[in-house]
Amino acid sequence: MIDGQKINALNEWLAEAGLNGTPEDVLVTGFCERARDAGIPLARSLVLIDTLHPVYEGRLVRWGHDASQPGMVEYGRTVVPDGVPLAADQEKGAATWRQSPFFHMLQTGQSLLKLTEEHASVFPVIRDYLAAGMKGGIAIVKRFAPEGVIGEMDAVYSSWMTTQPGGFDDHQVDALVRTVPMLSLAVKTAALTRMTGTLLDTYLGRDAARRVLSGRIMRGVADRIDAAIWFSDLRGFTRVTDSAPEQVIPLLNDYADVIVSAVHDQGGDVLKLIGDGILAIFTTGDRARCCSCALDAATAARRDVAALNARRQADALPVTDMYVGLHVGEVLYGNIGSIDRLDFTVVGPAVNEASRIAAMCRSVEQPVLVSETFAAVDGMRERLVSVGRYALRGVERPQELFTLEPAATA
Template sequence: MPAENDIAALTAWLTQSGLDGVAEDALVAGFCERCIAVGVPVSRALVLIDTLHPVYEGRLFRWGQDPSQPGMVEYGRTVAPAGAVLGAEEEKSAASWRASPFFHMLQTGETVMRLTEAHTAWFPVMQDHIAAGMKGGLAVVNRFAADGVIGEMDAVYSTWMTRQPGGFSEAQVAILARLVPTLALAVKTLALTRMTGTLMETYLGRDAARRVLSGRIMRGIADRIDAAVWFSDLRGFTRVTDSTPEHVIPLLNDYADVIVSAIHAQGGDVLKLIGDGILAIFTTGDRARCCSCAIDAATIARREVVALNARRYSLGLPVTDMYLGLHVGEVLYGNIGSMERLDFTVVGPAVNEASRIATMCRSVEQPVLVSLAFAAVEGMRVRLVSVGRFALRGVERPQELFTLVPGGIPAG
């Protein structure tokens, strides 16, 4: 059996690896290899933890499985959110979860449970383990205190299997029960770090999230940046809201999916979803590159909205279109708000002008309008056509506006 200093060394390695931010699958693999080295014959391991993510419920990390399988897998919902229904694949995952040792342990309150061949009748997953030559194992649930629970992230779950005849000895079980909590703490720390980044990107946008996480959190601190500004909204949204309110959220989600994806695909950052409106900026490279990316995103978004409308129309669902204003100029980019509630966004005349231009789409009867400053950028005029001069509310002088050349395609 391992000496006390071997166990202390393994614990120290786990602690340092967690502090270093070693990836969870590498952490699990390193832990298993070190367990074997000190006399605990782990042959297969599975560690999972829930998280807060708009798509996935959590992540699982495995070691000792078929090498063709990835060491990390993101899994879908096993519990439907209030008012939602699980899809076929999610329901399959949910059924598998309900038939797992972990679900059983949550009902009984156990934290450590020996797994043997006798459990094949209880837990279908044991049939796979036995078929792979496992002789027994251990399931462990490391629960968090109430104050440490975030959403569904309430524990780290793990199974440890061995090919050793008779399974793990009592002494080996005791060692695993002693070491696994430290591994669980390291996994939780890494999960919290990743979750913070995911939530920041989901609610603030990718670039704003990076800036906030880098420490740009003081009120009144803002950068002057040159950006192509995108302001779009949906045609007839108020009508949909008034006539078929039950369709509002699915409609917003469908159109946001295609529009935001087009913006992200061209390197843009979505800063705000304001009802049916979207505020985004393009800051990639020089001004010509920013404007080109914005035009590409607009062209792709228009194309995807047409395809989405065809799908929704075939299902008898309400359809709409996108109005878009594009402008370019200097904006202030940073924290704005009160001491208790900050917003990381852009402000300035260029943002206001983009909003006014988007509003003009209705009266000009054009889905996309572009400012004179935007059209004057090198390489833009060949992709745009003038629609005349117009007075914009809050803008001192009338200005010439442009729209996309009919049938235009993304450059490059």
């Protein structure tokens, strides 16, 4: 017997939970527990929604499955642009998707499908459910209107299984049809919130994303901060683009992977990818800590680039190396640009000087160059060796530059 008051209370709880930003796994668990209490004999559920993410296609939430299966999973690509091959694990996931009730419903335009033993010959997943003691269920696809579609996020997919002989009765199906739309809305809200953070992290950088999400989006608002500044680029990049243009994007991706990872591992924040160039800052604690992290990142990046070069050479792919310029000083960190197009970045004389130092790497034939201000920070001098005094374009006076001490690099 379905308890109408508890069904109404379930929808009210979903509305409140969605407004509060409750995560998907908590939403699904709370929904299933309350639905059972209202008279819907749920045994297993599956809810999934696509997203916008550079690696994952979406997120899947399970309830009532055995403990060997995680309750929440971010699944990989099942669809990629034309000409881009799927990896082996992605191809397996894509094949599973094409054999699912959800894919069938998308092809036929159905929004509700009653799942019975007869479907075991059509959908392999139903055979698994029957083997686990399920007696039937339903699948629901709640599609979004065209203006609500973002990327591949076009619907919330859910399946609901029961051990009740004969599956759900009509009253129980009606109760699910009444409540799943509110669950779908709450799940979409959670997914959009998470997606916003992911996109900002990906395109602005972690710290800049945090500041933007906290509300610091007014044009011209900037903070004065002390930071170690990183400028890097790749050696001979123009040569690679001229001789093997089809290799440009894979090459940039490979080298960005190891350089950005080295910066992030030391607490740095990458603010810009400018072709083959990278601008990053380190603001971890005091100035000595910032500079130490920046030097550690430079050392790690050089080590990882060498390992990458060995792998690429073994595959007969073009290789390169990187140049890094490091400086430390006060910068303005915030929103800069026009009314219609803002950038959250750092500006100031210290940033310009870091750029000039990076550009000197080629002339001095050193992979890493460090300013004398950076070298004067406590604990830095013993890790560095002087390469002489140089005039930097746009900088008032010549200054002594340093590179990594060979023993420290080794």
